[in-house]
Amino acid sequence: MRKFFALCLASVAMFGLQTVNAGDLKSGLQVDEYPPAFYVTDISGPAAGTKLCYRCQYGARPVVSLFVRKMDENTTKLVKELDAIVAKNKDKKMAAFVTVLSDNPDAQEAALKKIAEDNKIANSPLTVFENNLGPATYNIAREADITVMMWVDSNVKVNHALAAGKLNAEEIAKIVKDTEKILN
Secondary structure, eight states, X not given: OHHHHHHHHHHIIIIITOOOOTTTOOOSOOTTOOOOOOOEEESSSTTTTSEEOHHHHHTTXXXXXXXXXXXXXXXXXXXXXXXXXXXXXXXXXXXXXXXXXXXXXXXXXXXXXXXXHHTTOOSSOEEEESSSSOOXXXXXXXXXXXXXXXXXXXXXXXXXXXXXXXXXXXHHHHHHHTTHHHHO
């Protein structure tokens, strides 16, 4: 009996408590999935102060959608770089929006407005979702600090999911490069 419990504990230690590697973390819609509608409160975009569905507004256009738990320095760098890509690709009708997941969305408003203003983020609305789980149909993992999905023609082409502390210059470059996959 003791051997059985020791074996169970060893199994839990080996399999149940493994850390998630960046490539192993699954969050959000996966490639070839359809992005359904969801509503956010716009903080810095053209509809600031209103609740709307950017997914609906952008339709079949090439879209970058970020779900973030916080707007730290690296996340802001990523958004700023993606915002520049959107500006360069207005002729292709490219769009992007950032959804901050928060159990207290009202508390995010002032900080997000300041981030957008200080960093001149003009083409990618910063929005908030009403809880820290995200839309149920999007399957945002609790372990994911950042989930980036890119779609065109309502079909997900790119998914990046990063745990806390994993977003760095190399990951930002990979994500920015992947915008090419929705612009062809």
